[in-house]
Structures are given as structure tokens and as C-alpha cells.
Ligand SMILES: [Zn+2]
């Protein structure tokens with residue numbers, strides 16, 4: 175049995191860095207904005223708005239600088255799927271499910287079998303070990319159940 179990934183990994187690391195005085199000001203607020211919506215992954219624009227809602231004035235370039243720092247520090251992760259950068263609070267690398275209709279992005283369950291298959295796909299092609307993670311396109315539960323709206327146009 176695999177132990178489930180500790181969702182406390184990030185918060186333990188954060189406490190560690192905070193104790194060192196490294197996670198302060200905008201870094202802390204950006205982390206809190208991401209942690210406030212653990213099922214979600216926010217764009218720089220959404221983080222910028224969340225900071226505004228907390229009464230903190232930021233610029234998009236501050237947001238980019240801050241998430242880059244948090245990413246390097248291992249406190250957040252980035253979704254890379256060609257649809258624009260988004261970040262989530264969990265530190266551990268994992269695959270994502272991306273709704274092809276509404277764009278909702280959630281963390282997929284960890285699976286050794288999937289990790290092994292992805293590694294196989296790389297090595298079969300003669301490539302090195304995978305450095306990224308999958309972004310699997312599917313319909314999220316509300317969209318899959320037909321949606322509450324009768325509209326067939328994608329929600330934004
Ligand atoms: Zn959806």
C-alpha cells in the first residue's frame with residue numbers, strides 16, 4: 175500500500191521557510207490564495223484578483239515573480255498543458271484533469287501505474303525520464319452530467 179501523499183507536505187515546508195523568515199508579505203498571501211482553493215488552480219490574473227480581495231496591491235509582474243519563487247522553493251506546482259500557466263498549492267508533482275468544456279483543473283489521484291506508463295512512453299521513444307506531468311482532458315462532473323445550463327457554448 176502506498177501512503178497517500180501528505181497534503182501537509184507543503185504546509186510543513188511553508189512553516190519551515192516561514193520560520194526562516196523567507197515566506198512573508200506577498201509570498202505568504204499568494205500561498206494563502208492558492209491554499210484557499212485547493213481544488214482549483216489559479217492563473218496569474220486570478221491570483222492578482224485574490225490578492226486585491228485581501229486588500230493587497232500587487233501587479234501581474236509581482237505575481238509572476240512571487241509564484242516563480244514559490245515554485246523554486248517547492249511550495250507550489252505549475253500546470254503545464256499549453257492553455258496558459260496556472261498554479262496550485264500542492265507541492266508534490268501530480269497529474270491533472272482539465273475539463274474540456276469549462277476549463278476546471280483538478281489534481282488527479284496518484285497512480286504508480288500511470289507514472290510507470292508515462293516513463294515507458296518516454297523510454298520507448300529513446301527519450302530520458304519524464305520531467306513533466308500529464309494534463310488529461312475530460313469533462314468535469316457538472317459538465318459530464320449535462321450541466322445545469324442548457325447552453326452549449328463553453329463557459330468562461
Ligand atoms: Zn467542466
Ligand SMILES: [Zn+2]
Nearest residue numbers: 262270280281
Ligand atoms: Zn495540481
